[in-house]
Amino acid sequence: MHTLKKMISVLISLVIAVSCFFMYDVEPLMAANIETSAGSAILIDASSGKVLYEKDAHKRLAPASVTKLMTLLIAAEALESGKVNLKDTVTASERACSMGGSQIYLEVGEKLSLEEMLISIAVGSANDACVAVAEHINGSLEEFVHQMNEKAKKLGLVDTNFINDNGLPAEGHYTSAYDLAIIAKESLKYPLISKLTSIKEYDLRGGKFKLYNTNKLLWWYEGTSGLKTGWTQEAKYCLASTVERNGLKLICVVMAVPEVRGHFAESMKLYNYGFANYSYKKFAEAGSKQGETTVQKGTAEKVDLIVDKAVGISIEKGKDKDYRMEISYDQTIHAPVVKGQKLGQMSIYNGDELQIEVDLVAKDDVAKSSLFGLMKKSLQNTYDFGKAS
Template sequence: MWKKMIIWITAFTLLFPAAAGAAKIKTGQQPAQPVVQLETTAQSAVLMEANSGQILYEKNMHQALPPASVTKIMTLLVAVEAVEQGKVKLEDRIKASENAAGMGGSQIYLEPGEEMTLKDLLISIAVGSANDACVAVAEHVAGSHEAFVEMMNQKLKDLGLKDSKFVNAYGLPAEGHVASAYDLAMILREGMKHPLFRELTSIKEYDLRGGEFKLYNTNKLLWWYNGADTGKTGWTTEAKYCLASSAQRDGLRLIAVVMATPEPRSHFRESIKLYNYGFARYKAVNISQAGQVQGVIPVSKGQVKQVKAVSQEPVVMVVEKGQEKKVTYKVEIPARVQAPIKKGQKIGKLIIMFEGQPVKIVDLVAAREVEAATLNQHFGAIWQKATGIK
């Protein structure tokens, strides 16, 4: 039997994506809303709420297009995870290979045999969009550029992204090297979960080689748009102008991706247009912080008597302004659970409702591991219950 602990709060209503080229609330249990046109010169675009992944606007968001150097958000993500897993260290000194030094396009002009730390190379990718640094990092992390690209494509599979395929780690034109706006938004969303990724992509300028070579971030939204703090640009003749970025205001974090915008700086203009639309129209509410306790459940046959049910990640609802009073939520947890229980094991659920109807369900998990009681502990508990003697 489930015990229902209902917590009614004033919150926000859940909205859903529109058809391509327009932002529109799907009716469902919600009142009909007017279609709001949002024109963009991007061939493909998406505006996403970062915590939930909710789509607020999209235009051809699953169309596979050349991503140019926006590819490098995946390069950075794979490299950052390798650092976190202890496979490589930021202090590692890397010698540039002939292959890395021979790269064209945007670069830091590595010389064959030149040594640079992994951290400086990662900054060169994030800030200066350096193709030669991509190859040097790839070879250090995976042993070869080709093996690193396999890691990038495996990460796509791990994230469940099906529109994209990478042929190289730097984004220069290559047959079959494509990505969708949606996939790039999801890659950036994943990247922002890692502090090192956020640190690298937020750097505006950096002195390389002791100040002999100055890097300026190609993502000009870091200067031009209030709240913008991460992202990656891209341009080739084939891909045109592309940008994946994120900005936060008043607790609402948005991700905007535009692809194949036609002229210089148009990727910044079109991204700002998406952000202005999103921040003007929507609000965010934090229903639950990561790790926030939503209930306490008694434990049978365990080494402790109770376990806390928590949300693993922040639970955020994005809603159109003025719809605040139409959403409630409730927590459902069982009357009792039995040990053993693993940390992170699902033990309940948080149900978000609109006008009394469920629109989203979030798992609640055990905050800690609970081992099964030993035989002595079990008999001790029986003795205590029978005699009242501790």
């Protein structure tokens, strides 16, 4: 009887052990090791978008002032297209001045440069400046918000709908931690947004009004380079941030954190996990040559294929042996070729699983050769061939 009980006990222990093994084999290790008070959270690789940690990341929640990240993104696109200029004069309307919450207390008719308005949004989270910028860029707040929602659709975001451009409470105004992470990733394509959101303090109106950045990670956490905070009673504490260390750049979003300053503590907890468990592996330097292709009927016989930005990915520490790079491109193309034209592709795999794809582009322009040029080249080739024989 005693032997039977012992055998049953051993069998039960074995079943539990096997169950635990399969449970942890299926569920991400990160889910077992991290707890966060955030109602929703995500940590991603800023380069590839690879998700390193998530908790209810697609839950639709009020984002409060993290909304302003999309406002800054739309403004950055307008600047890049030449539609507006940082030196533009922006005049505050009555509607802009009527906004409550965080503000720079614009007066009707007050004029500031677009750059100062954007700094007020990025650093001081100014609701009034958001409306003034929207009206300057698109003529009306409604049209600007429409553009924000159109941009969300282009980014493939399905859990986002904006009612305003500053994040003040409004029915139907929502997004998710995942969607905000994608907006943040897109924002990092524009150096201006990183520059503005990393300003710690700024003297507005000739020093008469001081702005202090609401993102305390800029002071508290090494490698932080900006993005946006948010708080309302409905949304609680929210933060979309980005940190880079030793080449590894991460984006973290936490939403609906109940504790005061909890959005900073919870973000640092997730970053600590990310930097402890992942490292950055670079596969190619920005501008590096990855091959060359023959150009037919062109003023040059060949053109170099390069990557226009550094190529790398976050890799779980100790698990980098299975990563490999593949390059594909046509060996021959026809002129003309435009500098920056996509001519091939670099693919990074982990085993057989694709991780990222990056375009290979032409390093230089190659114009189409004239008839005279083609005849001259043909004669030269014939002559050289004759000499060689």
